[in-house]
Amino acid sequence: MSVSPQDVKELRDKTQAGMMDCKKALQEASGNMEAAIEILRKKGMALAKKKWAREAREGILGTYYDPSGKLGLLVEVNCETDFVIQTPDFQNFVKKAASLIREKAPQRMEELREMVQDDLTSLVAKIGENIQVRRFEHWKVPNSETTLGFYLHAGSKIGVLVQIADPEHKIPADLSKELAMHIAAMHPRYLRPEEIPAETLEKEKEILLATIDAKKPREVQQKIVEGKLKKFYAEECLEDQIFVKDPQGKKTVAQWLKGIAPKARIERFVRLQVGA
Numbered sequence: 001m002s003v004s005p006q007d008v009k010e011l012r013d014k015t016q017a018g019m020m021d022c023k024k025a026l027q028e029a030s031g032n033m034e035a036a037i038e039i040l041r042k043k044g045m046a047l048a049k050k051k052w053a054r055e056a057r058e059g060i061l062g063t064y065y066d067p068s069g070k071l072g073l074l075v076e077v078n079c080e081t082d083f084v085i086q087t088p089d090f091q092n093f094v095k096k097a098a099s100l101i102r103e104k105a106p107q108r109m110e111e112l113r114e115m116v117q118d119d120l121t122s123l124v125a126k127i128g129e130n131i132q133v134r135r136f137e138h139w140k141v142p143n144s145e146t147t148l149g150f151y152l153h154a155g156s157k158i159g160v161l162v163q164i165a166d167p168e169h170k171i172p173a174d175l176s177k178e179l180a181m182h183i184a185a186m187h188p189r190y191l192r193p194e195e196i197p198a199e200t201l202e203k204e205k206e207i208l209l210a211t212i213d214a215k216k217p218r219e220v221q222q223k224i225v226e227g228k229l230k231k232f233y234a235e236e237c238l239e240d241q242i243f244v245k246d247p248q249g250k251k252t253v254a255q256w257l258k259g260i261a262p263k264a265r266i267e268r269f270v271r272l273q274v275g276a
Contacts, residue, residue, distance in 0.1 A: 001027050015040050018118035056080050056130045057275040060156040062098035069147040069173055073101050074159040074272050075112075075136035080129040090131070093123050101138050112136060137161060137270050145169070146267070149176030153184050160184045162269040170261035178245055182253065183271050188238035191266060192254075196237070204232055238269060 003026040011022040011033060017040050029035035059078035066072065077094045084090050097116055106112040113120075116133060124131050139161055141148060149162040160180040164171055190196050208228045212221050233240040239254035246256060257264055 001030055003027055003031055007031065007033070011036055011040075016121050016124070018121050020118070021121075056132050058082055058085060059134075059274045060085055060094060061152065061159040061272060061274060062094040063150075063152050063156070063159055064098050064102050065148070065150040067173065069149070069176060070141045071102075071139065072148045072150045072161045073098060073136065073138040074161060074270070075101055076134040076272055076274055078130075078132045078134050078275070079127075084127055084129050084131075087127065089123055089126060093119060093131075097133055097136075101136055105138060106136075109133070109135065135272065137272065139163060147171060147173075147176055149173075149178075149180040151177055151180035151184050157274045158184050158271065160269065160271050163267045164257075165265045165267050166261055167263050168261055171264055175260060179253070179257070179266075180269075182241070182244045183238065183269055185244055186238075186241050187271060188241055188269075189236045191237065191269065192239045193233045193237050204229070208232075239266065 003023060007026055008019060008022045011017070011026060012019060015022065015037060017025070021040060022036070025036040025039040026033075028039055056078040058081055059076060062075040062077060064071070064073045075094070075097050077097060079085060079090060093116075096119060097112070100106075100115050101112065104115060106115065113133060120131060120133065139148060141163065145165060145167045147164050147166050149160070149164065151160045153159070160183045162176065162180050162183060164176060164179070205225055208225045209221060212224050216224075234242070239252060241253050242249055243251050243253045243256040251259070257266065
């Protein structure tokens with residue numbers, strides 16, 4: 001018996017089972033939706049909606065990094081408990097998700113979820129926990145003068161990619177890794193001050209201004225705000241942060257990088273932390 005794509009989609013939306021499993025169940029049930037749901041439930045393929053609604057904040061990052069510094073990826077897969085993280089089934093699923101990103105290069109989460117849906121459905125049915133692929137980053141450098149730094153923190157809970165333009169080829173892999181480690185430890189939100197969204201900056205100025213004695217002259221208040229903003233930049237902007245591995249604790253990341261490669265420039269970075 002043939003079944004319509006619309007019915008297959010409806011059954012999948014109701015059960016989270018794989019497309020082919022839904023099609024077979026509908027064929028077996030002669031197109032009866034409720035009977036098809038029962039068939040899938042008996043086979044362990046239909047998942048109670050409450051499982052998908054349960055919070056999944058644990059998990060790990062799947063990764064790949066080409067030693068040449070030309071390609072790197074991170075993918076966050078969540079589950080409900082630490083126990084599940086250690087199971088071979090969960091570990092293999094994370095590895096497969098990372099491999100699919102590397103091989104198929106999906107552009108959006110919807111594409112990746114479509115690729116892993118059948119495996120994910122089977123895994124949830126087997127383990128009995130809500131498991132989700134939350135987000136991913138897949139970076140390829142645009143040219144030979146660009147390199148990627150990569151760092152994965154112990155436990156695979158924090159991962160970093162940082163892209164550096166290095167026209168003089170002065171930044172080896174170990175130094176790009178040190179920069180990635182700094183990002184993991186210091187958690188900058190922005191690359192440099194000029195990249196802070198205008199709304200965010202205005203809100204910060206408003207907050208800082210509210211902490212200053214209103215009786216002070218306006219120009220004095222503005223100078224105090226400017227001074228406090230420098231501290232804000234030093235905390236939130238990667239280039240303005242003090243580099244964690246500077247022995248004297250004085251050089252900013254920008255100064256450290258310029259001392260190694262004067263023409264190098266950080267182009268972008270991402271820091272993924274499981275559950276954050």
